[in-house]
Amino acid sequence: MEKVMEDKQTVCPHCGQSLNKWSTPSFNFSDGLGWCTPFLYVCFNDECSFFKNSWKRMSEVYGQEMGYRYMLHPDSGESSSIPTGNKSAMKGDIIDAISETQEKEELEQRKKAYQMLTDYFISEDVDSILTMLLAEDGFGSVRLKAAEHIGEIGDLHAIEALANHKFTNEVIQKRVNESIKQIHKKNFTMECPFCAEIIKIRAKICKHCGKELTE
Numbered sequence: 676m677e678k679v680m681e682d683k684q685t686v687c688p689h690c691g692q693s694l695n696k697w698s699t700p701s702f703n704f705s706d707g708l709g710w711c712t713p714f715l716y717v718c719f720n721d722e723c724s725f726f727k728n729s730w731k732r733m734s735e736v737y738g739q740e741m742g743y744r745y746m747l748h749p750d751s752g753e754s755s756s757i758p759t760g761n762k763s764a765m766k767g768d769i770i771d772a773i774s775e776t777q778e779k780e781e782l783e784q785r786k787k788a789y790q791m792l793t794d795y796f797i798s799e800d801v802d803s804i805l806t807m808l809l810a811e812d813g814f815g816s817v818r819l820k821a822a823e824h825i826g827e828i829g830d831l832h833a834i835e836a837l838a839n840h841k842f843t844n845e846v847i848q849k850r851v852n853e854s855i856k857q858i859h860k861k862n863f864t865m866e867c868p869f870c871a872e873i874i875k876i877r878a879k880i881c882k883h884c885g886k887e888l889t890e
């Protein structure tokens with residue numbers, strides 16, 4: 676069983692060629708979701724049946740010169756496809772061919788990171804969860820989970836750290852914004868619309884900037 680998973684992770688099921696690590700673009704695809712991962716596994720074999728057939732279909736049925744490359748999400752193991760209108764497009768972003776040992780190591784590291792995060796959550800170690808969440812080079816899926824946890828157990832002090840950080844991953848940023856709202860709700864607080872300091876929802880005058888707050 677484990678062997679099957681391994682093969683699925685590293686080899687294209689359509690052509691049998693090793694998948695390449697492809698660094699994900701900073702923009703998001705049309706579904707509005709980011710990939711939440713610094714890389715995806717993509718089959719860059721131009722002779723791959725999946726790629727060739729999709730190109731043929733798009734050209735014959737829709738009159739479009741484009742096709743789809745087979746893609747595997749490293750975290751979820753879900754397979755999908757990436758549209759491309761040019762055979763050499765995206766190839767500049769190939770990181771490197773996957774070695775099986777490297778792949779296994781990363782899988783291990785991700786598992787460990789998840790375990791660590793779960794431990795922090797159970798012991799309500801907000802600071803350690805924050806550290807994981809703010810680490811831009813961490814695993815996307817782990818950081819997204821950390822953002823969720825912060826919303827559940829974070830305090831006002833966490834809001835400050837989150838508000839001062841620019842998340843390059845839009846999906847994580849969105850989840851962080853949700854969590855900030857969650858924390859405010861629990862504490863009956865809000866952000867002052869004038870000075871962005873944390874104030875009580877029922878405050879009539881901001882204690883930081885002195886501006887009057889209308890409901």
Ligand SMILES: [Zn+2]
Pocket residue numbers: 687688689690691692718719720723724725745
């Ligand atoms: Zn292939």
Ligand SMILES: [Zn+2]
Pocket residue numbers: 867868869870871872881882883884885886
């Ligand atoms: Zn204010």
